[in-house]
Structure formats: C-alpha cells, structure tokens
Amino acid sequence: MGLYEYPNTPKVHIHDYFEYQDEHFSDTLICTAIEKIEGVDLKVWLAEHGQANSTQLKDWLGQLCEILAVVHEKNLFHRDIKPSNIMIRPDGRLVLIDFGTVRKITNTYIAKLSGPDNKSPIQGATDVTMVRTFGYSPPEQLYGKAMPQSDFYALGRTMIHLATGVHPNNLPDDDDRLSWRDQAESIDLDLADLIDRLCDPIPTERPKNTAEILADLAHPPRKSSPNNRARPFFNSFKFHWMYVGLGIGIAVSLAWGVFYLPQPAEVITSKYHLTQGLSALRVQDLEEAQSSLTEAIRLNPNNEEAHYYLAFVCAESLNYDCAFKHYQKAIELNPQDWENKFALASLYEKLGRNDQAKPLLKSAHEIDPKAPEPLNNLSRLALLNANANEGMKYARQALKLTRRPKMKAIIYKNLGWAAYLQKDPELASQYLNQSIKANQDFPDPYCLLSQIAPTTERKEACISLPSLQPEVRQWRRSIIDDIEKKL
Known part of the structure; x- marks a missing residue:
C-alpha cells in the first residue's frame, strides 16, 4: 500500500503532477494537486475546545501511530509532526498532512549520519537538511540528524500541547524534559508516562517502533518495558545536548536504523x-x-x-x-528476553500454577536484575506461601527499581502484606497507606487494612473495586462473612 492510497494521509496520484512556468522565475515549477481534507487541524481544535482529555489523547495517539506505522514501513519519516499538521475529519478520524519534509531512510542516509563529512560540532552529526519546529522537534534534529524515533518525540510534544493547552515553548523544562503534568492533572498516569517516554531527549530511550507504542495503549504486558531502569551514566549529570551526549544517543540509534532499511x-x-x-x-x-x-x-x-x-x-x-x-x-x-518469560509466568500465576511460574520469574530476574516486575511477582508468590521475610526482601528490591505510581502501589501492598504476616500492624498500615496514595483505585491495600483496622470505607473499597486476584477474593470473603454474622 502506497501512502497515496492510505486513508489517513492526503491522497496524491501520479497523474496529478503538472508543470508551471511563472514569468518571474526562470525555472519550471513541478507541482501536484493533493486531496483537500475536510475538517480542522488540531491547533484550531485546541483553540475551540481547550485541553483534550485522556480518552481523546489515547484515541488520537493510537490513530497517529497507525499512520506512522505505514510511513515508517515505507522507510520514510515525517520530521514535522505538530498540531497544525494533523487534521481531524468530521467523523473524528485524523489525517497527517504536510509531507513536504518527509525523508527516506536509505543505506546512504545511515552512512551520512556517522560519516566522515561531519561538519557539526557534535561527533556523529552530519549535514542532512535541517527541519526544526521549535517546541516539537527533538534535539538531534537541530543538526539535521532526524530518524524515525524523532517522529515519536514530536508526537509526544504534540500530545503535551493538546493535554495542557500550553505550547511546549511556554512550559518549564530541565535539560529538554518538560514539566507539564501539573497543567494536565486529569491525565492517566500510564498515559503520562508513555508521553514522557516519547519525549525523552535520548533517542534510544524512546519507543523503538509504533508497535511498542500501540502495545502500551492496548495494555497487554509490555514487550519493551518503560524506562524504569537506572538511566545511562551520562544522564545523571546536568548537561546540554549541544555539547555532550547527543553523539552517543545517535550512534546507538543508528544500530536500530537497520530496522528501517529495506x-x-x-x-x-x-x-x-x-x-x-x-x-x-x-x-x-x-x-x-x-x-x-x-x-x-x-x-x-x-x-x-x-x-x-x-x-x-x-x-x-x-x-x-x-x-x-x-x-x-x-x-x-x-530466550534472553526477560519479558517473554515474565509473560508466561504471569499466565501460570493467573491459572494458579505458581510452581511453574516461580522458575520463570527467577530466570527473568537473572536476565535483567533491574526489572522490578519479576521481583514483585516473586514477592507475591512468597507471601501466598506465608513466607513474609522472603516477600519483604523481594518487594524492597523491586521498590528501588521503579518510578511508576501504579507499580509502586503494588509493591507497597506487598510490603504491607509482609508486615501484616510479621504481625507488625503499625508498619503494615504505613506501607498500605502508601499503596493507596500511589493508586486510590487499587483494592488490595483496602482489603488488608480492613484486616488491621476495619472501617466502612475500607470494606466498601475492598468489595467494590475490581480485582481478579484469588487472595483478594479470600479477603473479601472474610469481610462478607463478618457482615453476615452481624445480620
């Protein structure tokens, strides 16, 4: 399928090209007619409607990733994604427009990115036509070194503009990382985390392809985990991309360029x-x-x-x-991808086959000791067997490895559960309240707190909030039995 046949990009056909000679120019202009898109662009939409909500942003981000999947599969990248280049049709479908800056990924282009004709002050930079829209374009594009992951940065900055109603140039930043969440407090935390990954100034820390972004939106177990790891050593110091670091990020990104080659x-x-x-x-x-x-x-x-x-x-x-x-x-x-083993282990856990899950979780942890998910699940399995010390150990290790609030909520719950089994209600309550603070819609800590200091609110939250975990069903059963005894 060519781009001109794709319903979410403007249609252009070979017979629509024509020549035009203007009396003021000596050269003949090569022109084309393109489809007129009905609707308004998202810059106009934003002025008319104000900030977009999480539901709209997820829908739009998914649609744009579907469009970029087709663009990138043609070994192209757009290089100028921003609200004014995204049209919304009357039926709600998005159309990505303005392909005048599109670039083709070729072996020649990959060679140029790290070739000897580098005239940029940054090692690894090259003279490829610079396209930069301030506020949306990534640092590497300043020197004309755009790549498919550059589209993701611009996509993330576009989502921030739509979520906050504030142009990225008018938001506070620290080393090209925007502080925007306080301007969009209703945005889902998982979506905010994904947007921040898209906008990471280091190209290799962004999603590697559109499939990874769509998977995050669809909520299966992530095939490529969000950045919960310790960041590269050079990112622990304050630096400016114009002077250090960019060459490293680009060089590693070039290794991924093979993904886009024919x-x-x-x-x-x-x-x-x-x-x-x-x-x-x-x-x-x-x-x-x-x-x-x-x-x-x-x-x-x-x-x-x-x-x-x-x-x-x-x-x-x-x-x-x-x-x-x-x-x-x-x-x-x-076999060296920890997520494959973790996903299979999670399925075994779901079916109550914990003996088969445990060795897979240990293997996943050995492959990537900085992944918090296997440690967290090992903690839960230990607690199900009333092994509080082991559960506490794994949970404490996992807590050091994540910044995601929802993941922290699960780990704090395990810590509280372990303290409860150790008959330390004060410590258990502290951990469980931390869990609720991280995620108020998580039933497990309410259920455990109902075992320690029951209140009507805690009981109601335990019973009403959704969960498929067998231990939660057991905790709920004890609350219901207690209520029935009092009737």
Whole structure:
C-alpha cells in the first residue's frame, strides 16, 4: 500500500503532477494537486475546545501511530509532526498532512549520519537538511540528524500541547524534559508516562517502533518495558545536548536504523499485520487482533513480537493452549528476553500454577536484575506461601527499581502484606497507606487494612473495586462473612 492510497494521509496520484512556468522565475515549477481534507487541524481544535482529555489523547495517539506505522514501513519519516499538521475529519478520524519534509531512510542516509563529512560540532552529526519546529522537534534534529524515533518525540510534544493547552515553548523544562503534568492533572498516569517516554531527549530511550507504542495503549504486558531502569551514566549529570551526549544517543540509534532499511516483502508485510493486530487490540477487538497477528506469523514465523502478542490475545480469549504455545515460541526465538518469560509466568500465576511460574520469574530476574516486575511477582508468590521475610526482601528490591505510581502501589501492598504476616500492624498500615496514595483505585491495600483496622470505607473499597486476584477474593470473603454474622 502506497501512502497515496492510505486513508489517513492526503491522497496524491501520479497523474496529478503538472508543470508551471511563472514569468518571474526562470525555472519550471513541478507541482501536484493533493486531496483537500475536510475538517480542522488540531491547533484550531485546541483553540475551540481547550485541553483534550485522556480518552481523546489515547484515541488520537493510537490513530497517529497507525499512520506512522505505514510511513515508517515505507522507510520514510515525517520530521514535522505538530498540531497544525494533523487534521481531524468530521467523523473524528485524523489525517497527517504536510509531507513536504518527509525523508527516506536509505543505506546512504545511515552512512551520512556517522560519516566522515561531519561538519557539526557534535561527533556523529552530519549535514542532512535541517527541519526544526521549535517546541516539537527533538534535539538531534537541530543538526539535521532526524530518524524515525524523532517522529515519536514530536508526537509526544504534540500530545503535551493538546493535554495542557500550553505550547511546549511556554512550559518549564530541565535539560529538554518538560514539566507539564501539573497543567494536565486529569491525565492517566500510564498515559503520562508513555508521553514522557516519547519525549525523552535520548533517542534510544524512546519507543523503538509504533508497535511498542500501540502495545502500551492496548495494555497487554509490555514487550519493551518503560524506562524504569537506572538511566545511562551520562544522564545523571546536568548537561546540554549541544555539547555532550547527543553523539552517543545517535550512534546507538543508528544500530536500530537497520530496522528501517529495506527488508524482504514478507517481513515488511508481517510488521504491518503486527501493527494492525495491536491497533485492533487497542479497541478490544480480539477477533480482528488474532486474525492480524496470525497473518503476521504466517508471513514471518520468526516474528517474535507477533507470537508474544498473539499469546496475550489468546489468553484474553481464554484459549490457554494457544497462549502457552505462542509464549513458548517467543521464548524459543529469544530466550534472553526477560519479558517473554515474565509473560508466561504471569499466565501460570493467573491459572494458579505458581510452581511453574516461580522458575520463570527467577530466570527473568537473572536476565535483567533491574526489572522490578519479576521481583514483585516473586514477592507475591512468597507471601501466598506465608513466607513474609522472603516477600519483604523481594518487594524492597523491586521498590528501588521503579518510578511508576501504579507499580509502586503494588509493591507497597506487598510490603504491607509482609508486615501484616510479621504481625507488625503499625508498619503494615504505613506501607498500605502508601499503596493507596500511589493508586486510590487499587483494592488490595483496602482489603488488608480492613484486616488491621476495619472501617466502612475500607470494606466498601475492598468489595467494590475490581480485582481478579484469588487472595483478594479470600479477603473479601472474610469481610462478607463478618457482615453476615452481624445480620
């Protein structure tokens, strides 16, 4: 599918090109007619409607990723994403416009990024046409070194503008990281975390492709975890991209450039179907997601990500044989990816097969000791077996490795649970209240606090907030039994 055939970019056809000779210019102008898009751009929308909410932002971010998936699969990148270059049709569909700055990724371009003709003050920079829209363009684009991940930075800055109603240039920043969340307090924390990842000044810390972003929006287990790790050593010091660090980020990004270089048609089409599957998963169309992911695997049986996400879809559809098969295939294709093993372990936990989950979690932790998720789940398994000391140990290790509020809420709950088993109600209450502070919609800490110091509010929260964990059902049962005894 060419870009001119794609419904969310302006249609352009070969016969729409024409020549024009103006009396004021000696050169003949080569022109084209393009489709007129009905609707307004998002800059106008923002002026008319004010800040966008989380639901709108998730929808728009998903739509734009679907568009960029097609652009990037054609070995192109846009280089000028901003609200005024995004049209919204009357039916709510977005159209990305202004492809005048689009650039093709080629072996020549990759070579230029690190070639000997570098005239920039930054090592690894090169003279590629600079396109910069202040407030939206990433640091590397200042020197004409844009790459597909540069589109993600501009996309994230665009989302911040839409979320806050404030132009990025008018928001406070520290080393190119905007302080914006206090201007958009109603935005979901997970969405805010994703937007900040898109805007990371280091290209290699951004999502590596559109499939990763769509997966975050669809909420399966993340195939590429958000940045919960310790940041690179050079980021622990205050620095300016104009002087240090950028060359390092670009150099590593170039290694990823291979992802965008020409590949066999089956591999490219397989990636397209992977993206389509994740787009369907984003709107909870499990049947369409399964169909697209199955086709991605048919075209490329070694598409590890397609196996991973198909396993998740199968599990959501309660087809556990299918889920086990594809998680195991993903592990076979990449045994050193901790997330493959963690996802399979999580499925075993869901089915109560904890003895099979534990070795996978330990293996995942060995592969990446800085990932908090395996440690957190090991903590829970220890607590289910009333091993409070081991549960406390794992939870304390996990807490040091995450900044995400929802993840902290789960870990603080485990710490409170461990303290409760150790018969230290004061410490347990402190941890459990920390859990609630991090995520007020999490039922587990309310249930445990109801065991320590029951109140009507805690009991109601424990019973009413959604959870599928077996221990929560057990805690709820004790509350209900107590209520029934008093009737």
